Amino acid sequence: MTTRSHRVPPAEKERTDPMSEDTISSAAVVPAYRATMMFHPSHHVPDLNEAEEWFRRVFGRDSIPLSILSKNRTDGKKGPDYSTFTPISDVLFDTIDPKKYVILGEQRYAAVETPHLKALGWYVEGMTELFGELKRRGIKVMSQLDELADGDEPPHAAGAPMPLFFTYPEDAGIRYEFMPPPPGPSPLDPRTTPGWTRPPVSEDDPLGIVCCSHHTVLTDRPERVMQLTVDVLGGTVIGEGRDEVRGTTCTWVRLADSVFEYAVPDEGTAAHADRAARAPHDTYHALTFRVADLAKVERHLEAQGVRIALRSADTIVVDPATALGVPWGFTTAVLPGDDRV
CATH class of the missing domain: 3.10.180.10 (2,3-Dihydroxybiphenyl 1,2-Dioxygenase, domain 1)
Known part of the structure; x- marks a missing residue:
């Protein structure tokens, strides 16, 4: 099973405490962007x-x-x-x-x-x-x-x-x-388009996609990208933990309509090899979609010649060599802290 342990950092807890001095002092500061x-x-x-x-x-x-x-x-x-x-x-x-x-x-x-x-x-x-x-x-x-x-x-x-x-x-x-x-x-x-909303799962969708769960960016310096996505753009850290399927230690950030997984890969993993190929820069590694029926997804992918590279009880990751160079993920799990309906 996919292990995505969740811990909100102490600093994040302080920012979300409605009575904290940090919250009170920052509430009046509204970015002009x-x-x-x-x-x-x-x-x-x-x-x-x-x-x-x-x-x-x-x-x-x-x-x-x-x-x-x-x-x-x-x-x-x-x-x-x-x-x-x-x-x-x-x-x-x-x-x-x-x-x-x-x-x-x-x-x-x-x-x-x-x-x-x-x-x-x-x-x-x-x-x-x-x-x-x-x-x-x-x-x-x-x-x-x-x-x-x-x-x-x-x-x-x-x-x-x-x-x-x-x-x-x-x-x-x-x-x-x-x-x-x-x-x-x-x-x-x-x-x-005015009034656009995320479309519901369609019977005609061969993958039964609910929404994009998250985007994975590989890094060895999470603090560098946090300065941009959290400190400047106002994203919120919704959790920290492990993704045992890809073999990474992660921080999950909600920003605007999306969740971003900033992941430090373990040595010896496919993610680590992808990160090393782009070093010293970070690597935009993958998208993971939340789906309604994982077994249906796997049957369709295999029928289209897309091989499964990694799996757990609730998540599969495909072989990028058979998938336009992207190790797409498909999961029925919901990231801890992800409150998008």
């Missing part, structure tokens, strides 16, 4: 068509090409086509072919032969204020063109007025992305 929702995981692949077919076959989900944004253009110019977006329950999954990610005539990501997760980010209200707070705390910020951001105004997207910036991996562990929420419904992101 807010992470509203996780934007998307970024996943690099050598072939977008193969990735789309895999998501359709294994997850039962169709993907939305980035080029849809230029569908109604009248100038005859071709829009960007370097990624596709796959809605999976409450996650918008972004798959990128680095060979096509060309901005101002330069390919910005190295091409890959083996797919792997790259990074993640958030929609943020108050981008200018967040930019100022990151600078104040010594967390460097860079533009879409990987240029160091100076001055009082945040960087903008290349060729567009929209604020868009990223953290330096040396300061935050990963190149985390920040952008403002869309001003209206986005054709790429169904979650931006």
Whole structure:
């Protein structure tokens, strides 16, 4: 059985005590920025068509090409086509072919032969204020063109007025992305439709996904990423413990609509090997989905040629070599402290 022991650190208990001086003194300090929702995981692949077919076959989900944004253009110019977006329950999954990610005539990501997760980010209200707070705390910020951001105004997207910036991996562990929420419904992101709620489990879903349980980021310096996700973005530590399936010691953080598992891997595990391949930076390792019926999930995965690498009574982890380079997890367990309905 999966062992996920739970302990709220003493400091966290003090922050949640309604009578504590810390709570009273901090209650009046309301940040001028807010992470509203996780934007998307970024996943690099050598072939977008193969990735789309895999998501359709294994997850039962169709993907939305980035080029849809230029569908109604009248100038005859071709829009960007370097990624596709796959809605999976409450996650918008972004798959990128680095060979096509060309901005101002330069390919910005190295091409890959083996797919792997790259990074993640958030929609943020108050981008200018967040930019100022990151600078104040010594967390460097860079533009879409990987240029160091100076001055009082945040960087903008290349060729567009929209604020868009990223953290330096040396300061935050990963190149985390920040952008403002869309001003209206986005054709790429169904979650931006007014009144959107997480869809219920569908009989047509071959995996019976309830929601995304958590995202796993491997690290040997949890305090580095906590400075960003907890101290700056206002996430809450909901527990600490072990994930015996993956072989990691974890801290779980609730931030906006998602839970993030910051995990220190044991030596000799697949997680440790993945972490070592990206060192000294952190590694965005996996997504784990909560499902209604684990046996149904296993039967479907095996029928699609996706091998099971690790298992317990309530959790399975797949072999990334058979799953677009990602050791996806599927579980019927609920993380301690996760109060999302």
